Amino acid sequence: MNRTRPVIAIDGPAGVGKSTTARVLAQRLGYVLVDTGALYRGVALAARDRGISWDDEEAIVTLSGEVALSLEPGADGTPRLTIDGVDRADEIRRPEISAGASRVSAYPGVRRALLDIQRSLGRDGGVVLEGRDIGTVVFPDAEVKLFLTASAEERARRRARDLQDRGMTADKNQILSQIRSRDKADSTRPIAPLRPAEDAVILDSTSLDLDAVVEHVLELVRSCDSSGSPGGSTGPTVG
Ligand code: DC
Numbered sequence: 298m299n300r301t302r303p304v305i306a307i308d309g310p311a312g313v314g315k316s317t318t319a320r321v322l323a324q325r326l327g328y329v330l331v332d333t334g335a336l337y338r339g340v341a342l343a344a345r346d347r348g349i350s351w352d353d354e355e356a357i358v359t360l361s362g363e364v365a366l367s368l369e370p371g372a373d374g375t376p377r378l379t380i381d382g383v384d385r386a387d388e389i390r391r392p393e394i395s396a397g398a399s400r401v402s403a404y405p406g407v408r409r410a411l412l413d414i415q416r417s418l419g420r421d422g423g424v425v426l427e428g429r430d431i432g433t434v435v436f437p438d439a440e441v442k443l444f445l446t447a448s449a450e451e452r453a454r455r456r457a458r459d460l461q462d463r464g465m466t467a468d469k470n471q472i473l474s475q476i477r478s479r480d481k482a483d484s485t486r487p488i489a490p491l492r493p494a495e496d497a498v499i500l501d502s503t504s505l506d507l508d509a510v511v512e513h514v515l516e517l518v519r520s521c522d523s524s525g526s527p528g529g530s531t532g533p534t535v536g
Pocket residue numbers: 311312333334335337338395398399400402403427428429430431479483
């Protein structure tokens with residue numbers, strides 16, 4: 298695949314800082330940002346709107362093929378999820394929708410339905426996609442692949458702060474137990490489980506600040522620009 302600008306794939310568990318890292322990177326590089334988790338969250342929220350149980354696989358898969366999910370640039374340029382044309386970007390962040398997204402993302406039919414959307418958003422490069430299986434399934438040929446990790450405690454702390462910043466209440470212990478159960482569900486599902494691609498650079502961000510993580514990825518992008526080869530194939534494993 299000859300793209301003039303790279304596809305940057307950022308994968309990792311819940312609350313690790315993928316969204317913030319991806320947003321800053323996209324701003325710095327002038328790339329499009331694709332938050333793929335928002336699409337799974339959109340399916341979960343659309344199901345709740347329609348009174349469909351997250352356990353009803355058949356109905357959820359049908360819904361994921363029918364519902365119009367779109368990522369539209371918001372006032373600050375950050376993409377906002379719309380469902381059937383209506384902005385739902387704030388509602389999809391609620392903790393109960395996180396649980397629903399984890400549930401519906403385990404259905405192979407849902408993953409298939411969302412694959413085409415993700416690929417069409419990234420096809421031309423100049424894009425930062427963040428999710429769980431970008432480097433392994435959605436863009437196995439991504440020029441830059443980063444797998445971010447951090448301890449569950451640190452991730453719970455970051456997620457609690459994020460919710461508070463958005464004016465929502467946050468119980469850190471509850472968030473920690475949700476993170477642990479989502480980690481388990483996301484990494485043990487048979488289809489597209491959460492795991493680093495073989496050629497991903499693995500970065501443990503537990504004690505790294507955002508600038509350090511962003512700088513590291515920019516370095517990978519620069520090395521891929523100059524060599525024309527995937528940043529992760531020769532890159533170090535850091536952390
Ligand atoms: O990144 P997030 O917390 O917004 O993701 C919500 C859920 O969607 C999460 O439980 C895992 C799932 N997901 C996925 O399975 N594959 C992706 N590419 C992105 C998210």
